[in-house]
Amino acid sequence: xxxxxxxxxxxxxxxxxxxxxxxxxxxxxxxxxxxxxxxxxxxxxxxxxxxxxxxxxxxxxxxxxxxxxxxxxxxxxxxxxxxxxxxxxxxxxxxxxxxxxxxxxxxxxxxxxxxxxxxxxxxxxxxxxxxxxxxxxxxxxxxxxxxxxxxxxxxxxxxxxxxxxxxxxxxxxxxxxxxxxxxxxxxxxxxxxxxxxxxxxxxxxxxx
Amino acid sequence: xxxxxxxxxxxxxxxxxxxxxxxxxxxxxxxxxxxxxxxxxxxxxxxxxxxxxxxxxxxxxxxxxxxxxxxxxxxxxxxxxxxxxxxxxxxxxxxxxxxxxxxxxxxxxxxxxxxxxxxxxxxxxxxxxxxxxxxxxxxxxxxxxxxxxxxxxxxxxxxxxxxxxxxxxxxxxxxxxxxxxxxxxxxxxxxxxxxxxxxxxxxxxxxx
DNA sequence: GATGGTATTACATAAATAGGTAATACCCAT
DNA sequence: ATGGGTATTACCTATTTATGTAATACCATC
Numbered sequence: 001x002x003x004x005x006x007x008x009x010x011x012x013x014x015x016x017x018x019x020x021x022x023x024x025x026x027x028x029x030x031x032x033x034x035x036x037x038x039x040x041x042x043x044x045x046x047x048x049x050x051x052x053x054x055x056x057x058x059x060x061x062x063x064x065x066x067x068x069x070x071x072x073x074x075x076x077x078x079x080x081x082x083x084x085x086x087x088x089x090x091x092x093x094x095x096x097x098x099x100x101x102x103x104x105x106x107x108x109x110x111x112x113x114x115x116x117x118x119x120x121x122x123x124x125x126x127x128x129x130x131x132x133x134x135x136x137x138x139x140x141x142x143x144x145x146x147x148x149x150x151x152x153x154x155x156x157x158x159x160x161x162x163x164x165x166x167x168x169x170x171x172x173x174x175x176x177x178x179x180x181x182x183x184x185x186x187x188x189x190x191x192x193x194x195x196x197x198x199x200x201x202x203x204x205x206x207x208x
Numbered sequence: 209x210x211x212x213x214x215x216x217x218x219x220x221x222x223x224x225x226x227x228x229x230x231x232x233x234x235x236x237x238x239x240x241x242x243x244x245x246x247x248x249x250x251x252x253x254x255x256x257x258x259x260x261x262x263x264x265x266x267x268x269x270x271x272x273x274x275x276x277x278x279x280x281x282x283x284x285x286x287x288x289x290x291x292x293x294x295x296x297x298x299x300x301x302x303x304x305x306x307x308x309x310x311x312x313x314x315x316x317x318x319x320x321x322x323x324x325x326x327x328x329x330x331x332x333x334x335x336x337x338x339x340x341x342x343x344x345x346x347x348x349x350x351x352x353x354x355x356x357x358x359x360x361x362x363x364x365x366x367x368x369x370x371x372x373x374x375x376x377x378x379x380x381x382x383x384x385x386x387x388x389x390x391x392x393x394x395x396x397x398x399x400x401x402x403x404x405x406x407x408x409x410x411x412x413x414x415x416x
Numbered sequence: 417g418a419t420g421g422t423a424t425t426a427c428a429t430a431a432a433t434a435g436g437t438a439a440t441a442c443c444c445a446t
Numbered sequence: 447a448t449g450g451g452t453a454t455t456a457c458c459t460a461t462t463t464a465t466g467t468a469a470t471a472c473c474a475t476c
Contacts, residue, residue: 149451149452149453150452151452151453152452174453174454174455175454175455175456177454177455177456177457178453178454178455178456181453181454181455182453182454185452194462
């Protein structure tokens, strides 16, 4: 039984080209190839493809929005994003939206089949530079961009767990006034004015 | 100029096997192959290899600890982890420690050269299932495990940006008392008792 | 039309936090 | 030894939060 592939790609040339590539291999059948995602949900429900190839940048509604809508229907169908962008924001937006993999168009000719296979076998294909970005995002930034001292870091970490001043005082065996003093310094260095802002910044920027 | 590879692998058979594979290709030269990482830092300083292949599970000191120590010296040398484990904890520990890629041993024979090339070209090779785990971890959990209402979600999101009750009241054009009311409900549902705890939980569990 | 869930506003009080000022002490390096 | 950075404690005041209680209103659904 051939793998049914549904394609969303606004560039006609590329759309045809991908379809042709897939038709060369009898393991695949192109369910359809559309130039926009305006009716993606219903099209998917009707065609029930095994995998979707989705361009990220399309006029009208882009591929990321489409992924969000598709996932909102509860569908777990694998969606492989195709794109020329390899900037952090696009990649992460797409992955967070629920994309299953992320393939740069320049790798299309060499990696398309392999990528589809990977997705269908529970993998998550990514172009190497994309994989690097993803991993880099998981790793702590090398160091201390706000020049927090050791103690300030301890306090910020504790604060980020939701501890109150009292609890921190007990945890570090110092007085509440000292905790306060450290927090004042932390606010200065982080340019914030409340616990919430500090914690938000700390967690989002992986300071803790 | 050949790529100098340093190997850490406690299994003698596998260590020899990897060395042999690499010797088959004139592009590579094996700087050394050790059975433990006890002196990794000094060995790296002496041999200055271009890339390290690091088994994750070794007696005495494991590969993850070794990566942490190596990164602590400030070295940015690419480290490709070799492992039989593909459980979430091992993978994430290694990546967070600063590993550059993560190759399952069962893919060693087919992917070793390709993976080394990827690492040296700024990529981050991962076995497909590993890549899937990493992406899955980045994605939002399907939905609303705490059954927050639309409004509560809006408030929590705003709170997580560090906004005060006053600001939120202005943002949503409601009174501060209403904001307070929503926050009370949020605390109930999240089982927390302060902004900091709520924000911490929200960001870490990707509710916002 | 009754019911349940959500959204809204109000008032009150106790607790926690933010920001200012100030002083002491320790350690490291010049 | 002297100074700079860090850690510590203290006190004060204004603001913000946490929590409880209570009431009204809208909307969908049964």
